[in-house]
Amino acid sequence: AQSVSQHNHHVILSEAASLELGCNYSYGGTVNLFWYVQYPGQHLQLLLKYFSGDPLVKGIKGFEAEFIKSKFSFNLRKPSVQWSDTAEYFCAVNARGNNRLAFGKGNQVVVIP
Amino acid sequence: DTAVSQTPKYLVTQMGNDKSIKCEQNLGHDTMYWYKQDSKKFLKIMFSYNNKELIINETVPNRFSPKSPDKAHLNLHINSLELGDSAVYFCASSHQQVLNTEAFFGQGTRLTVV
Numbered sequence: 001a002q003s004v005s006q007h008n009h010h011v012i013l014s015e016a017a018s019l020e021l022g023c024n025y026s027y028g029g030t031v032n033l034f035w036y037v038q039y040p041g042q043h044l045q046l047l048l049k050y051f052s053g054d055p056l057v058k059g060i061k062g063f064e065a066e067f068i069k070s071k072f073s074f075n076l077r078k079p080s081v082q083w084s085d086t087a088e089y090f091c092a093v094n095a096r097g098n099n100r101l102a103f104g105k106g107n108q109v110v111v112i113p
Numbered sequence: 114d115t116a117v118s119q120t121p122k123y124l125v126t127q128m129g130n131d132k133s134i135k136c137e138q139n140l141g142h143d144t145m146y147w148y149k150q151d152s153k154k155f156l157k158i159m160f161s162y163n164n165k166e167l168i169i170n171e172t173v174p175n176r177f178s179p180k181s182p183d184k185a186h187l188n189l190h191i192n193s194l195e196l197g198d199s200a201v202y203f204c205a206s207s208h209q210q211v212l213n214t215e216a217f218f219g220q221g222t223r224l225t226v227v
Contacts, residue, residue: 034215038154043203044218088154092216100169101146101207101216103156 003027004093006104014112015083021076021107023091030096033074035065038088038106047089050074061085083113116140119204119219126194127227133190134222136204144168144209145187146216147179150201162187163209194226 005024013019025031035047048059055067065076074091091104117138126132138145146169147159161169162181176192191198204219 032214036218043220044156044205046215046217049215090156100158100161101205102158103148106154106156108154 004091004102004104006089006091006107009105009107011107011109012112013081013109016080017111019076019078019081019085019109021089021091021109023074023076023104025072025074025091025093025102027072027093027095032094032096033065033067034092034094034101035059035063035074035076036090036092036103038090040087044090047076081109081111083111085109086111116217117204117206117219119202119222121222122220123223123225125225125227128194128196130194131190131192132194132224133188134202134204134224135186135188136219137186138204138206138217139185140206140208140217142206142208142217143184144207145181145184146205146207147187147189148203148205148218150203150221152200156203160187160189191224194224196226199224199226 003026033050036044037047038044048057050057050067058064063078067074089107092101094101119136144163146161148156150156159173160179165181178190181187201221201223203221205216207214207216
């Protein structure tokens with residue numbers, strides 16, 4: 001079964017700083033990769049996804065993520081964060097053709113104005 | 114139009130009670146899920162149904178019983194509620210027949226057992 005690791009659970013940074021959140025997964029086969037965001041008190045929303053093709057994917061709100069197959073990683077980046085990016089960020093992995101969407105433990109990101 | 118809707122949004126109840134949470138999706142998806150998010154925000158899958166059939170049943174106490182009357186609905190019934198059941202429960206759906214698919218989540222039900 002696939003598993004997902006996210007490190008640095010709590011991240012605090014100032015507005016305009018750059019953000020990078022790491023995500024590593026363990027599964028040897030083909031995977032679909034996702035980043036979800038959960039704003040305070042809200043449900044999970046899809047930020048971006050990777051299925052195939054260009055390993056650098058762009059999502060909403062200026063986020064992007066890069067799939068590096070050799071490292072089993074799918075790190076999320078944003079060059080300049082805003083206060084409104086304060087949220088919990090979850091990496092998720094789905095083995096192709098499998099019903100199970102496995103989540104990492106999340107990164108709590110707090111952006112200070 | 115709400116894609117995945119759950120009711121109620123908040124549920125406060127006493128230990129020992131039985132309660133249900135309802136979920137409906139209008140996306141035409143064939144697969145629905147229940148996830149539990151604990152106080153540390155960790156998301157863990159509980160159940161998954163595909164076309165009304167149970168396909169994933171994680172290690173969940175049998176006090177939790179999902180029911181899928183049709184592929185657009187997946188309800189969660191919980192018997193003899195315990196303090197440790199307090200969490201946010203998220204329903205989700207996806208289209209399993211589509212190779213590349215994403216899951217859509219409901220707003221969550223915050224269950225507090227007192």
